Amino acid sequence: VSITVSSNHQNSLNLRLQLTLIIVVAIIYVYQWINADDERLRRKRFGKKMDLLEIRILELRSNGVVIDQAASLLMTAKQQGYRNLDYGEELIASAEEEIERTLSFSDDVDEIRADTEKFLKEAEEIAIEIKKPGNLFKAGLREIEFGSLREGEMLFRESKKKSQEIIMWWEKAQDAIVLAKNMLGERETLDLNQLSEILSEAKKLLQSEEPKKAYAMASTIPLQLESTDLAMAKAIEKLEQAQKAMKSTEGLNTEDLFNRLEKAEKAMHSGNQALVSGISDGIIREIESERAAMDDVLRALKQKKHLIQKWKDRDDKSEWDVKLEQIELAAEDLSWTHALKLLSDLTKELDGQSQIKTEVIELLEYLKEQWKILRNQCEASNMDMTDSRFVEIDGTMSEINDKLEAGMYEKCFLQLSHVDKAMESLRREV
Known part of the structure; x- marks a missing residue:
């Protein structure tokens, strides 16, 4: 009986276990069935989104809108x-954003293109020969066709900028070049090579479709010509x-002056006002300098007796005569500035000699007074007045007077020094 009861209990447990397992499996199956149904719905919605996006891309492309980036994202979404x-839904969202961004940017580019085209037409009406703005505009259109909206926009903006420059500056540059050309033509006799080169460069800039730079360069020519005219007027005044x-x-040596004047006149005809002014100023200064030198030299030569008087008794009289003769020769050659220089050197040297003579005389007079006092002191001391030193001092004093008249001042100083030493020797014995 006990064995039977135990067997029944075991069977009951097995049955319960089987029922539990069946229930768990059923729950899992139901969950998977429900979840699988949700995935199918997402895939279905995902597929519809892709279909709608693909249709939109095809429509946009048929209208000429380039959306390669969005198409690439759609292709990746299809594959993965x-x-x-x-990830697929994220790609679809990115593609939609790219389309909206492209459409928005495309609208902006269309506005820029229309605006650029308006300025381009106006610029081409002003200057038919221009190429750069049109070429930039065409390049922008090509970039748009290839889908490079940003590059296209940049080219449109550059084209507009060039067109605006043409509109604003082309006619001004042309007028400035014509004015500069006419003003230079009125001055054909002048040497204006530098300004002609500036005009040529301005023309090249205009041909290169750089009217603003061309205007800036050409407009400087009238200003420089005005400055040149003013300088030339001053130069002509100097020349006159x-x-x-x-x-x-x-009384002046005019050979070189006339040559320089002729050179200044030629420079005036060639328009070299700086050279005209320089030469003319030099001529005027030299004439004034030479005339002043001539007056000084002639005045001094009229009084040459007074000059000669200053050295006629000197031992080196011949040397001074030669110096005066050189001054006279320079005056005969009309080299007045040189003659004045020689005269100035002569008078300075004479003044120096006169100063030395004054010093010798002062020292001689002083020693004479001292000798007179010392001689009396020697007599009072009963010194032998026949001493050779007394005779020597008296004789030297007399020689100094003679040499002083002869202009031998250096020897006078030496003998005065000798007298002073001899007198000092006598003082020690008094």
Whole structure:
């Protein structure tokens, strides 16, 4: 009986276990069935989104809108989206955003293109020959066709910028070049090579479709010509002053001055106002300098007796005569500035000699007074007045007077020094 009861109990447990297992399996199956149904719905919705997006892309492309990036994202979504719905839906969203961004940017580019085209037409009406703005515009259109909206926009903006420059500056540059050309033509006799080169460069800039730079360069020419005219007027005034000064050159050496004046006149005809002014100023200064030197030298030569008087009794009289003769020769050659220089050197040297003579006389007079006192002291001391030193001092004093008259001042100083030493020797014996 006990064995039977135990067997029944075991069977009951097995039955319960089987029922539990069946229930668990059923629950799992139901969950998987429900979840699988949700995935099917997501895939279905994902597929519809892709279909709608693909249709939209085809429509946009048929209207000429380039959306390669969005199409590429859609292709990736098709290939990988069903295996990973989250990633696929993310790609679809990115593609839609790219389409919206492209459409928005495309609208902006269309506005820029229309605006650029308006300026381009106006610029081409002003200057038919221009190429750069049109080429930039065409390049922008090509970039748009290839889907490079940003590059296209940049090219449109550059084209507009060039067109605006043409509109604003082309006619101004042309007028400035014509004005500069006419002003230079009125001055054909002048040497204006530098300004002609500037005009040529301005023309090249205009041909290169750089009207603003061309205008800036050409417009400087009238200003420089005005400055040149003013400088030339001053140079002509200087030249006239030089010509007038040349009429008052009597007694001057004018050969070189006339050569320089002729050179200044040629420089005036060639438009070299700086050279005209420089030469004319030099002529005027030299005439004034030479005339002043001539007056000083002639005045001194009229009084040459007074000059000769200063050295006529000197031992080196011949040397001073030679110096005076050199001054006279320079005056005969009309080299007045040189003659004045020699005269100035002569007078300075004479003044120096006169100063030395004064010093010798002062020292001689002083020693004479001292000798007179010392001689009396020696007599009072009963010294032998026949001493050779007394005779020597008296004789030297007399020689100094003679040499002083002869202008031998250096020897005078030596003998005065000798007298002073001899007197000092006598003082020690008094």
